[in-house]
Amino acid sequence: MENQMPTSTHTIQVYKLFERIWHWSQAASIFILIFTGLAIHGTHSLIDFGTAVTVHTAVALALLLLWVFAVFWLFTTGQWRHYIPTTKHFVQVARFYAFGIFKGEQHPYRKTYLRKHNPLQAMTYLLVKIVIFPAIWISGIAYLLVSIGQGDFLGAIGMEYIALFHSIAAIAIIVFIIAHIYLLTTGHSFIEHVKPMITGNDEVELTVEELAFIMSDEPQKLKVDSSDD
């Protein structure tokens, strides 16, 4: 699309307040869950096991509730479309991280109104949302059900395997987080990457129609442009 239509770069609100609250409370929850989870697993004993279990359970339940809201939000606002996998620019972006980044090339992807993530990002987040997170919460809920005596139907699987599955999912999340944080250091700067998730605003390529639509229907989204055209 961008190839055919003239676009201009504008700073608009890409991450809504709910999305930012979601992101940061989810981030905090995940860090707490990893810390307490490792204590429960026995990797460290920086906190007492009983406290770890209580905090882990409470935070997990809160996060589940947040996910219920997030899923609702994604579908009611249509934001879920940002995560539809696409091959467009996929090779370029992958090539950039594998080679171009070392040569000092510019990141080949520009955020657009309908695609706020690059294709690699979108695919990763989709995988996190539909594979890794479900793996953690399905196994976690199964574990909790057994804990409150409602998990007899899971008896055939056994706590040991439920826990193993939960641990594997947790390792996948840790791997995701390492990569996620590392990628913030690529491109402009770490701060430049983190800022949009705090202020909500980022530079986006807008088509003439998109700009017109925003200006007429959601003028509050359009922020005062900085230097670029």
Next chain:
Amino acid sequence: MRKHRLFSGSLLTLHFTFTTLLISALISATGSSTAFAKQHDPTIELGISEYSKTDQDHTVPARTVDSKSTTDHTTLKELAGPFFSGSEVTKACLECHNKAGEQFIKNKHWTWKYTHPVTKQKLGKSVLINNFCTNARGNEGMCAQCHAGYGYKDDSFDFSNQENIDCLICHESTGSYYKTPNSTGNKACSIMFAGKPPIEWAKVAQSVRMPGRNNCGKCHFYGGGGDNVKHGDLSSALFMPDKNVDIHMDAGGLDFSCVTCHVGEGHEWAGSRYQMTVNDKVGTGKPGMPREVASCESCHGSKPHDIVSITGNKLNSHTSKVACETCHIPAIAKGGVATEVEWDWRTMGKLKDGEGFKLKEYTQGDGKHRATYKSIKGDFKYTENLEPVYAWFDGVMHYTTIDTKFDPAIGPVDINSFSGSADDPDSRIYPFKRMKTFQPYDKGNNTLVYMELWGDTDSALWGNYDFAKSIKAGMEKFNLPYSGEWGFVETHSYWPINHMVAPKESALACNECHSGEGRLKHIDGVYMPATGKNRWLDIIGLLIILGTLAGVLGHAAIRGIATKRRRS
């Protein structure tokens, strides 16, 4: 006849009281003389006395408890006396309580017999061998001091004669009542029970009430031959415990007596070690529903922890695998009274100047000195605040009885063993006190043996110190096969732990089990987080995480180098 026996008994008593005095005078003389100071060891006590002024004296503090009974027994003319024997008192009791006799003669405390409902083994004190004093059988003259009857000294005892029932041992409340051996031991033993004032029969008869803990405790706190020797969780510390020793029996708090939990009617009550209720499915039952079980669940239910909190729910989920006792009795032998954990019969029979002696080298928390060696029994080891051992337990106890063959080459013989596993929904992880003993066995037949311990014979171990004669006599008395060859075998016995429940603040913390070197590290079949049992998960997980870190760091490094090169 009975009066005559008692009379001659007291003459003997008098005689030996005098002997004891003489011996103790001699000992103190030796002790005070500096010339002999080297030879005198305060931990050595000459003689084998088990009773007066020793740690074995079954001191029972008398406690007055408000009675809600509809009868004041002190005013009954039937109990005015005079009585000259226990049986006369019993006769008076049975005149009013005319069903009590037939009820009680079916009770284990009377029959000393028990047929296990599951294993069908014939058990009970009358036949069992333990790894303490070993066998009551054939030694009833001594051991039946803890029989709730009068005159049980051998198989000729009339178990159908209700007048032989000892009502007082369970019901009197003065604390002054006591029992002495029903037959004469070897002369070396005769001073063992000297120095007690005569029983005031009418007074003790009038003091009757529901059994208090001094009644039960008089025997059960002294099982195995001394204070807390056997159980570990039943000791004289429970006469007047504080809440840290036992939250239920706390004298300043709930102040339960034994029968508060060991409920029952018609002279049968709950709580058997042979067939235990490990998984009480009924729990508290319906309001007002009478339940004759001594389980924790019968009062606390199966979900005893706060159901609205995460912690409470998590703890409740443990009850399908872990017995209440496991977390709530973190230690036994509390309150300053030690329990015996090892007994070595092999060293029995050392004498000083031809006389038996005791070595008292263990001083327990309450300051009392405990015998670490007794000529009549061998060496002992004691422990206090003991951490129990844990195992899956389904409540069914199996016993190595006199006719059980074992292979001593395999390893220690379990005097009692139990079934139970993680797969059995009726099993729980349960705490036990383990007792380890070296005791005699029949080397030819590979069975345990009965010994003649007590008696005025030349084969009784206590006084003659000769295993060969004692075993031969012990086996021949009951026409049991004996090869004539004997040796020592290591035996283990397991005592389920239910008492000395700690206040809830002192219950086991999670990490006592949920850690690499936790209390349950030997327990299989159940997933326990934080025990680090899944080594592969840890290794592979760590490799993946470190690999990812190495990956991004490598990526960053190449970026850095590339940028530098471009700039230069």
